[in-house]
Amino acid sequence: MSAPKRYTITAALPYTNGPIHIGHLAGVYVPADIYARYLRLIGKDVAYISGSDEHGAAIPMRAKKEGVSPQVIIDKYHGIIKKSFLDFGISFDNYSRTSSKIHHETASDFFTKMYNDGEFIEEVSAQLYDAEANQFLADRFVVGTCPKCGFEESYGDQCESCGTSHNATDLINPKSAITGNIPTVKETKHWFLPLDKHEDFLRKWILEGHKKDWKPNVYGQVKSWVEDGLRPRAVTRDLDWGIPVPLEGADGKVLYVWFDAPIGYISSTKEWAAREGKNWEDYWKKEDTKMVHFIGKDNIVFHCIIFPSMLKAHGDYILPDNVPANEFLNLEGNKLSTSKNWAVWLHEYLEEFPNQQDVLRYTLTANAPESKDNDFTWKDFQAKNNNELVAIFGNFINRVVVLTNKYYNGIVPEPNDFSEIDEDVLATIKEFPLTIGKSIERYRFREASQELMSLARLGNKYLADEEPWKVIKLDEERVKTIMYVALQISAALAVVSEPFLPFSATKLKNILNISASLSWEDVTENTVLLPATHQINKAELLFSKIEDKEIEAQVEKLAATKIANEQENKVTAPQKETIEFEDFTKLDIRVGTILEAEKVAKTKKLLKLKVDVGIDIRTIVSGIAESFSPEEIIGLQVSVLVNLAPRKIRGVESQGMILMTDTPDGKLAFVAPTKEVKNGQAVS
Ligand SMILES: [Zn+2]
Numbered sequence: 001m002s003a004p005k006r007y008t009i010t011a012a013l014p015y016t017n018g019p020i021h022i023g024h025l026a027g028v029y030v031p032a033d034i035y036a037r038y039l040r041l042i043g044k045d046v047a048y049i050s051g052s053d054e055h056g057a058a059i060p061m062r063a064k065k066e067g068v069s070p071q072v073i074i075d076k077y078h079g080i081i082k083k084s085f086l087d088f089g090i091s092f093d094n095y096s097r098t099s100s101k102i103h104h105e106t107a108s109d110f111f112t113k114m115y116n117d118g119e120f121i122e123e124v125s126a127q128l129y130d131a132e133a134n135q136f137l138a139d140r141f142v143v144g145t146c147p148k149c150g151f152e153e154s155y156g157d158q159c160e161s162c163g164t165s166h167n168a169t170d171l172i173n174p175k176s177a178i179t180g181n182i183p184t185v186k187e188t189k190h191w192f193l194p195l196d197k198h199e200d201f202l203r204k205w206i207l208e209g210h211k212k213d214w215k216p217n218v219y220g221q222v223k224s225w226v227e228d229g230l231r232p233r234a235v236t237r238d239l240d241w242g243i244p245v246p247l248e249g250a251d252g253k254v255l256y257v258w259f260d261a262p263i264g265y266i267s268s269t270k271e272w273a274a275r276e277g278k279n280w281e282d283y284w285k286k287e288d289t290k291m292v293h294f295i296g297k298d299n300i301v302f303h304c305i306i307f308p309s310m311l312k313a314h315g316d317y318i319l320p321d322n323v324p325a326n327e328f329l330n331l332e333g334n335k336l337s338t339s340k341n342w343a344v345w346l347h348e349y350l351e352e353f354p355n356q357q358d359v360l361r362y363t364l365t366a367n368a369p370e371s372k373d374n375d376f377t378w379k380d381f382q383a384k385n386n387n388e389l390v391a392i393f394g395n396f397i398n399r400v401v402v403l404t405n406k407y408y409n410g411i412v413p414e415p416n417d418f419s420e421i422d423e424d425v426l427a428t429i430k431e432f433p434l435t436i437g438k439s440i441e442r443y444r445f446r447e448a449s450q451e452l453m454s455l456a457r458l459g460n461k462y463l464a465d466e467e468p469w470k471v472i473k474l475d476e477e478r479v480k481t482i483m484y485v486a487l488q489i490s491a492a493l494a495v496v497s498e499p500f501l502p503f504s505a506t507k508l509k510n511i512l513n514i515s516a517s518l519s520w521e522d523v524t525e526n527t528v529l530l531p532a533t534h535q536i537n538k539a540e541l542l543f544s545k546i547e548d549k550e551i552e553a554q555v556e557k558l559a560a561t562k563i564a565n566e567q568e569n570k571v572t573a574p575q576k577e578t579i580e581f582e583d584f585t586k587l588d589i590r591v592g593t594i595l596e597a598e599k600v601a602k603t604k605k606l607l608k609l610k611v612d613v614g615i616d617i618r619t620i621v622s623g624i625a626e627s628f629s630p631e632e633i634i635g636l637q638v639s640v641l642v643n644l645a646p647r648k649i650r651g652v653e654s655q656g657m658i659l660m661t662d663t664p665d666g667k668l669a670f671v672a673p674t675k676e677v678k679n680g681q682a683v684s
Pocket residue numbers: 146147148149150151154159160161162163164
C-alpha cells in the first residue's frame with residue numbers, strides 16, 4: 001500500500017471472565033501500543049481501538065458458578081481490565097465494551113444487511129442438548145475429545161490444545177459442561193456463514209496476496225485452514241446472553257460471540273469518532289486506510305478467515321493490511337493459565353513493583369513471542385532491568401544530567417569544534433529513528449527494542465571513551481563539547497524511547513526540560529535537539545535495581561501456586577482390597593537408623609544405605625537420591641520392611657525396603673517415628 005492516509009489499529013477484545021496477565025500484554029497490547037505510539041510520533045492519523053468482549057457462553061457460566069448475574073461479572077472484569085490498560089500506558093484512542101448500546105445496534109445492523117443480501121444459509125439441524133439444564137450445548141457449554149488432536153477437554157467451538165476451531169457436533173464423547181450429562185440431540189434452526197463460498201476470495205487475498213508480508217506463523221495457519229477445506233459455520237446460538245438475532249421467530253437466539261466480537265472494533269471506532277468529531281467510516285471503508293489487527297495466535301482463524309469473510313460479504317468494508325499475530329508467552333516453563341492461576345496478573349505486579357510498568361513493558365518486548373512461543377522468567381526480568389535499563393540506559397542519562405548540573409548548573413554548554421568522533425556520533429543519532437521505525441513497521445518489536453538499547457549503548461560508550469570527568473582537569477573547553485554531544489543523545493533517547501517506555505520517556509523529558517511535542521522527525525532532521533543555554537532539571541533515577549530477594553519472592557509465590565495446583569489435582573488412590581489381620585502380621589516392619597549412605601554409580605535415583613535395624617546392620621538400596629543427598633540422611637531413623645525377600649538392584653543385594661511417602665512438591669519423605677526409639681522396635 002502506498003502511504004496510507006490513516007491507520008486503524010485494533011487490539012483483540014479481552015474476554016471479561018477474568019483479569020489480564022503478562023501473556024495478554026506481551027502477545028497483543030504492548031506491540032500494538034508501540035505501533036500506535038510510533039505512528040502518532042511520526043505524525044500519522046491513528047485510531048487505536050479495543051474494548052471488552054462481554055458475550056459468549058463463558059460469562060453466564062461463570063455467573064452461575066459465582067451465584068451472581070452475568071452483568072455483575074462483566075462489570076467487575078471490564079473495570080479491572082480497563083484499569084490495567086490505563087496503568088500500563090496502553091494508549092487506546094477508545095476502549096469500549098460489547099454490551100454497549102452502540103455495539104448491539106452495529107452488530108444487529110451488520111447481521112441484518114448480510115441476511116438481506118442472502119449471505120447466510122438457514123438450516124434446521126440436530127444440535128447437542130442438555131435436557132436437565134434445558135439448554136442447547138455449544139461452545140463452552142460442552143467439552144469432549146478434539147477430532148483433530150485427541151485432546152480430551154476440547155470446547156465445543158475451539159480446541160485449546162491444537163487451536164482448531166470446530167462445531168460442537170464434531171466433538172467425540174461430548175459431555176455437558178453444566179451438568180456433566182451426555183447430551184442428547186434436538187433440532188433447532190440457525191444461520192450459517194458459508195465459509196466454503198469465500199474460499200476463492202481467501203486464497204487470492206491471503207495465500208496469493210500476502211505471501212510475502214504476513215508473518216510465516218500466521219500465513220501458515222491460514223494456508224492449512226484453507227487447504228483443509230472450509231465449511232459453513234453457525235453464526236447464531238440458542239442462548240439468553242448476547243445480542244438477540246434481529247429476525248422474526250428467532251426468540252431465544254443470539255449472535256455467536258465470535259460473530260459479534262470483531263464487529264466490536266467497528267462500534268468502538270464509532271464511539272470514538274462521535275466523541276472526537278471524526279467520521280468513523282473513513283477508518284473502516286476507505287481504501288487509503290491501513291488496518292492492522294493485533295491478536296494472539298489462538299485468534300488467527302477468526303481474524304484471518306471468519307471476520308474478513310464477513311467484511312467481504314457485507315461489502316462496504318476494507319480488509320486488514322496485516323494481522324501480525326504473536327505466539328504464546330509461557331511463564332517459568334509452563335503455559336500461562338487463568339484457571340490454574342499460573343500467571344503474573346497486571347494488578348498484582350503493580351502492587352509488588354510500583355511505578356515499574358516500563359520494566360515489564362521492556363522485558364515483554366525484548367523477549368516477545370514474535371515467531372515462536374517464549375518463556376518469561378523472573379531471572380530474565382531482573383537481568384533485563386539491572387543489566388540493560390539500569391546499567392546502560394539509566395546509567396548514561398544519570399551521568400549526563402549529574403555532570404551537566406555539576407559543571408554548568410544545568411545549562412547546556414556552548415560546544416567548541418567537533419572532533420571526528422563527535423561528528424560521527426551526531427550523525428549516527430539521526431539514523432536511529434529510521435532504523436527503529438523500520439523494525440516497528442515490519443512488526444519486529446524485539447528488534448526495535450534492541451535498537452533503542454543500542455542508542456543508549458552508544459551514549460554510554462561515548463562517555464566511557466571521552467571521560468569528561470578526567471578531561472575536566474585538563475581541558476575545560478573540550479568537556480563543554482563532550483557534554484553537549486552527550487546531551488543530544490539524551491534528548492534523542494527521550495523521543496525514540498517513548499513507544500517502548502512511555503513513563504520513563506515522560507520522566508526524561510521533564511528532567512531535560514524538553515517539550516513533549518519533540519517528534520521522531522526532529523531527531524532525524526535536527527542536529528540540535530538541546531540548544532546551548534537551555535536549562536535542564538536535576539537528576540532523577542529513571543530505573544532502579546531489582547534485588548535478588550524481590551525475584552526470589554516472586555519465584556516462591558509461583559512455587560506455592562504450583563504446589564496448590566498439584567494438591568488440588570492429586571487424585572487419592574482408591575482403597576485396596578480388604579485383607580485379614582494375619583496378612584498384615586506377615587509384614588515385619590522395624591525402626592532402624594541409617595549409618596552410611598552413598599550414591600550407586602551410574603544411577604540418578606539410587607542410594608546404597610547401611611541401616612542398623614536392631615537385628616543386624618544390613619545393606620538396602622533405595623530410590624531416594626533425587627530427594628536426598630547422602631550426607632543429609634545419615635543418622636536418621638526410618639521404618640524398614642525387613643523380611644522382604646532380598647533382591648539384586650544394579651549388582652547390589654538389597655535386604656529390605658525403607659518406607660516412604662510423597663510430598664506435594666513431588667519429593668519423597670520418610671515414614672518414621674516422631675520420637676527416637678530403639679533400633680529394631682517393631683511397627684505394628
Ligand atoms: Zn485439538
